[in-house]
Amino acid sequence: MKENRKNTLNVPNLRFPEFDSNWEEKYLSELMTFKNGLNASKDDYGSGYKFINVLDIINNDFIKHDCIIGSVNVKEADFQKNIVEYGDILFQRSSETREEVGQANxxxxxETPSTFGGFVIRGKKKADYNPIFLNYLLKTASARKEITSKSGGSTRYNVGQETLSSVKITTTIIEEQNKIASLLSKIEARISTQNKIIEDYKLLKKGMIQKIFNQEIRFKEKNGNYFPAWEEKKIGEVFEVTRGYVLAVTKMTQSSDTEYKYPVYSSQTKNNGLTGYYNEYLYENAITWTTDGANAGDVKYREGKFYCTNVSGVLLCKKGNANPCVAELLNSVTHKYVSYVGNPKLMNGVMANIKILLPSIPEQQKISSVLSAYDKKMGIESEYLDKLKSQKQYLLQNLFV
Known part of the structure; x- marks a missing residue:
């Protein structure tokens, strides 16, 4: 591919070498005709034809018949009037935020057509374009800005058929569209494969955990004998049960440096609960769990020195029981103790009274080594996945005008 260092109007930064003509502005109405979806009575939903709704647009990279959530029972004539076929574009009609209105897929x-609902606008293909290319183009910052800037509303933002007809995009000849679509599809397929690899490792680890914790797999000492029988213990008998402290986001940094080097963990699911970095730490080599909110009961082992917020409980033990093995043992049972009266929660007192079967510390160390090996491999595969996603993002930012 070639890079255009002196980018001129209507030429992307990155191109295949065989293309050098300018891209052209076109109205969406030159490429497709628009129609609102059908509205049926509530008794008609749940069976019949697959029925594309807003969630199908938002939750998928592209839409196929089998991934559509809902269905609707309508007459054949109504289905044909509202048919969705290969290459059609679906738009979200309204949203509570301007940034999300008019999202496209x-x-x-x-092989199999579908239909679509009243909160969706269908763009029926009438001109030659590569559907995959156009799907990516409509997700670029410039295309999103063109759509959202034309949306109307105050408490809820909307786009209509006339709005979408007036949207201008910058596109290229079909041959270049095909090349770009092919490249991005290959990247997408590789990302999908990488996700599958990571999910397979997660399943392998889960299967191993089940066999170990059911004691179908046992470990032996150096003399060849099995480790001692596991003993039932209350968490409060083994650990000091405490929790983290409030820390304002403004006091953290989002990347580590020589001063702000201690990770701060909270209740969020992304980045393994990592919220930022701080210049002080509270604990070292301990087990944490989420005390409040949607992730209440989630247990993690935290290696090294760290800070954690007040929605994280902490288990401290100087005798060696704080390790990945015990964290996974706990994680397999703690969700049964979460209270769902009001906000989900698993508080310190409840945690302290949970009983689990604990292996001896030497066997815990053996089990932890096995589990850590899985985690290490998944970490490597996840890093590669992040690189693939960064590569895709770079291409999306540079292959379009």
């Missing part, structure tokens, strides 16, 4: 099922 493409229907890529060549």
């Amino acid at each position: 493409v229907y890529l099922d060549e």
Whole structure:
């Protein structure tokens, strides 16, 4: 590919070498005709034709018949009037935020058509374009800005058929569209494969955990004998049960440096609960769990020195019981003790009274080594996945005008 260092109007930063003509502005109405979806009575939903709704647009990279959530029972004539076929583009009609209104997705099922709902606008293909290319183009910052800037509303933002007809995009000849679509599809397929690899490792680890914790797999001492029988213990008998402290986001940094080097953990699911970095730490080599909110009961082993917020409980033990093995043992049972009266919660007193079967510390160390090996491999695969996603993002930012 070639890079255009002196980018001129209507030329992307990155191109295949065989293309050098300017891209052209076109109205979406030159490429497709628009129609609102059908509205049925509530008794008609749940069976019949697959029925594309807003969640199908938002939750998928592209839409195929089998991934559509809902269905609707309508007459054949109504289905044909509202048919969705390969290459059609679906738009979200309204949203509570301007940033999300008019989100687009493409229907890529060549075998089975579908229909669509009243909160969706269908763009029926009438001109030559590569559907995959157009799907990516409509997700670029410039295309999103063109759509959202034309949306109307105050408490809820909307786009209509006339709005979408007036949207201008910058596109290229079909041959270049095909090349770009092919490249991005290959990147997408590799990302999908990488996700599958990581999920497979997660399943392998889960299966191993089940066999170890059911004691189908046992470990032996150096003399060849099995380690001692596991003993039932209350968490409060083995650990000091405490929790983290409030820390304002403004006091953290989002990346580590020589001063702000201690990770701060909270209740969020992304980045393994990592919220930022701080210049002080509270604990070292301990087990944490989420005390409040949607992730209440989630247990993690935290290696090294760290800070954690007040929605994290902490288990401290100087005798060696704080390790990945015990964290996984706990994680397999703690969710049964979460209270769902009001906000989900698993507080210190409840945690302290949970009983689990504990292996001896030497066997815990053996089990922890096995589990850590899985985690290390998944970490390597996850890093590669992040690189693939960064590569895709770079291409999306530079292959379009």
